[in-house]
Amino acid sequence: MILTYKAIARNLFVLAASLFPIYVFGQVHENQRGLKDYYKDYFPIGVAVTAKQLSDSVQKNFILNHFNSLTAENAMKMGPIHPEENLFFWKDADEIVAFAQEHNLKVRGHTLCWHNQTPKWMFYDKLGNLVSKEVLLQRLKDHIYAVVGRYRNKVYAWDVVNEAVSDEHDQLLRNSLWYQICGEDFIYKAFQYAHEADPKAILFYNDYNTENPDKRQRIYKLLKKMRDNGVPVQAIGLQAHWSLDDPSQERLESTIKLFASLDLKIQITELDVSIYTNGNQQDKTVSAPVSILTAEREQQQAEQYSMIFKVFRNYKKYISGVTFWNLSDRYSWLDNFPVRGRKNYPLLFDTQLKPKKAYWNVVNF
Ligand code: GLA
Numbered sequence: 568m569i570l571t572y573k574a575i576a577r578n579l580f581v582l583a584a585s586l587f588p589i590y591v592f593g594q595v596h597e598n599q600r601g602l603k604d605y606y607k608d609y610f611p612i613g614v615a616v617t618a619k620q621l622s623d624s625v626q627k628n629f630i631l632n633h634f635n636s637l638t639a640e641n642a643m644k645m646g647p648i649h650p651e652e653n654l655f656f657w658k659d660a661d662e663i664v665a666f667a668q669e670h671n672l673k674v675r676g677h678t679l680c681w682h683n684q685t686p687k688w689m690f691y692d693k694l695g696n697l698v699s700k701e702v703l704l705q706r707l708k709d710h711i712y713a714v715v716g717r718y719r720n721k722v723y724a725w726d727v728v729n730e731a732v733s734d735e736h737d738q739l740l741r742n743s744l745w746y747q748i749c750g751e752d753f754i755y756k757a758f759q760y761a762h763e764a765d766p767k768a769i770l771f772y773n774d775y776n777t778e779n780p781d782k783r784q785r786i787y788k789l790l791k792k793m794r795d796n797g798v799p800v801q802a803i804g805l806q807a808h809w810s811l812d813d814p815s816q817e818r819l820e821s822t823i824k825l826f827a828s829l830d831l832k833i834q835i836t837e838l839d840v841s842i843y844t845n846g847n848q849q850d851k852t853v854s855a856p857v858s859i860l861t862a863e864r865e866q867q868q869a870e871q872y873s874m875i876f877k878v879f880r881n882y883k884k885y886i887s888g889v890t891f892w893n894l895s896d897r898y899s900w901l902d903n904f905p906v907r908g909r910k911n912y913p914l915l916f917d918t919q920l921k922p923k924k925a926y927w928n929v930v931n932f
Pocket of ligand 1: 640677729775806837900
């Protein structure tokens with residue numbers, strides 16, 4: 568075989584690279600250090616995604632650089648995945664799971680039982696009447712067995728019940744159709760079915776406003792009852808749709824301690840920090856869309872992110888994952904909520920996927 572000078576030079580380079588990979592590639596690796604690398608000694612860092620995002624090469628590489636866990640933003644919810652009683656739409660969820668398997672990422676399943684994004688057929692019979700408790704629980708069981716069964720050994724954790732606790736002071740559980748038809752049993756049954764369908768999956772109760780002392784007390788009460796009665800709930804998801812001034816450090820720490828006292832694992836499941844101060848509540852005072860990331864707001868947001876990640880690091884023995892709800896400020900569900908058409912900038916990366924001040928506060932510790 569005759570080698571040209573060029574080929575010899577190329578072969579020498581490849582040989583050198585294989586002998587001295589750290590030296591040759593060290594710089595490149597350093598430049599590509601992503602969130603998940605900074606947090607490798609703490610917890611996995613996840614992001615909520617759509618199947619479409621994963622087929623876009625820029626976003627796909629960006630995700631792989633920063634995250635090592637995925638949640639389907641919508642694809643595994645009851646409405647999208649089980650639109651009719653005898654029809655499942657698996658494609659999007661399958662793609663997300665296949666992508667995760669290919670790239671060795673974790674997948675959190677979200678969510679099996681919720682009052683929103685549930686298809687109407689679940690609650691009604693052919694005549695349009697509400698079904699009995701027996702029928703509804705059977706449908707819930709069939710749904711959970713099908714979805715959890717399909718992704719057994721691929722999805723390591725499930726948000727089994729989402730947002731079942733009421734926001735009202737004098738009411739423990741939300742007055743949803745689940746509750747109206749089944750009473751509180753739908754919660755216990757959902758966990759039982761999920762555990763039967765995949766005994767190894769880590770099962771979560773997931774909710775928002777978990778740092779609000781009033782609501783977290785109700786959530787605590789529900790979870791304590793479940794733990795005392797042997798219902799297989801092993802973890803709590805703090806959704807963490809937060810804002811510039813909420814939660815305070817004190818509230819966040821006391822929340823983590825409270826749930827840890829039930830011997831539950833804790834994950835931050837849907838993190839974003841709204842640049843407005845209204846958190847997850849309807850802000851009725853704002854009518855016209857205002858959408859400015861002022862320097863002051865960006866600074867406050869960076870400080871809030873800095874505080875919350877410091878707390879996560881300090882409490883790492885209880886925290887087994889942190890997941891962001893959406894990838895960058897290019898798109899967030901908060902662009903339309905609670906004020907329709909008002910842009911928000913709640914994430915660590917800007918609309919061009921460039922790290923914001925908040926990002927550097929999160930990774931420089
Ligand atoms: C809740 C749900 C999420 C998502 C957000 C808004 O937090 O758990 O799945 O729908 O609302 O996007």
